[in-house]
Amino acid sequence: MHACWIVLGFAEIVYFCDSVQDVLDPSSYIEPEDAVYWPFSNNNEDAHKHMNSEQEAKLLATQNDAPRITDMSTSQFDNLIRDGQVFVVPNISSEWEMKDWDCNFFSKDKEFRTAEIQQQYSNGADPAIVPFESGWTDKDIPTGVANQEAPALAPFYWGIKDVQYEDAAFHSWKKAMLTRVQKSFKLPHFMAPGNLAFMRRTPEFWFGKPGAGAKAHMDTHVGTTMSVQLAGTKRWRLRALDARRAPYLAMIYVDGDLDSTRWEPHYNITLSKGDALFVPPGFVHETLTVGEGCASSVTFQFGNPMAVRYYRRFFPRVRRTADIHEAWPVIQGWATLGSDDVALKAGLPFTKAKSKARDIFKVVDTNKDGIASKAEVSRLLKSPDDDHSFTWHDLNEDGQVTLSEFEQGFAFWAGITHTAVAETPRKWRKYQLQDMVDFNIEDLPRELTQKMWEWAKRKEHKKSEL
């Protein structure tokens, strides 16, 4: 008798069976429950039933915090990131040169004060673009959101990372500014060294007076985001992407759209100076400066490790949510071990895919012992430091990938992809397959995306009635 393992959330469930079961057959696979997987505390709707809106606002402001972890080890960190968990590491910037870079610093600093910053999330108006030294904190530009919980004022953004590229937005940004930013933070001791280069490429700053913040939205970043509070106090509200029953090719979580209805954040986290918040990809987020002073913060992305286990466990919704579509080809690379077979792009039915998996496994298992080791996978991918593919397939996390794990990991990806593509109306299927080469789903005309959105909504509704 074999022991068959599946890992659900943090709970490992062991099945004993005579033959290996299809634990990742898309037709029977159930994604983990959000409230179990992400242990946010305030998930009991009954607790809200008898409250007035003021009481409820108070409750929401104090609950749903994320774990705050002070003695972080590398292995704990890597596991949290691979699982796509939300957490805070306090006091991360105490040894950084930028630790006291508050709004006042930027407006006075000899080098930075002339750099332009851009207003974000303003209410339809052309966003203001002003230098740091302009006294921008005196200006109140409304975001126009009706939702009382949402930020009423527009924040400012300094995307200094873009100075690396030809089309950098402003002449007032200098490469020397980015170099200084790059020298003014340190890689946290628990993060893999390879992340430093990643973080040096991605710094951006956000500023807001009390009441200002980013409207609820989802970014297309494929890696995890780290936001470090340099000054002031900021509230973050977060929600994981929702489960989906239909393939969406139109963005669901467009800037501020969620504010037209009431949305239920999973997390409500307040950051003070020195706190670092880690946000998995595919999370809706909204920010709000609270308290007295102007808030400044710096944000980075990194890719080592990637949130691979989160992507796998929630792949049915990830593959049906266009907002996170940049992850689709990346995940394909992990699941197929970088196969360049173009036909695979559209996935395969689960059973057919298991047989294809056996062919690929023969290539990776060079010593023919029935196990794909980390070294064998790395050799095939020609990438010694990349363990993302291995993590996708190592279902029981024992450090080796058996043939049956590989079959499941591969056929799960292929089966879900196949269904998402097959369920898409024929005339739009190309958008499932061509993305990110010459065109990006996000750039499709608004009328078309509106049709796609309405179609997906109807399809989802019909399925939920079955």
Ligand SMILES: O=C(O)CCC(=O)C(=O)O
């Ligand atoms: O830090 C903030 O206030 C906003 C950050 C944000 O929305 C983003 O990085 O996408």
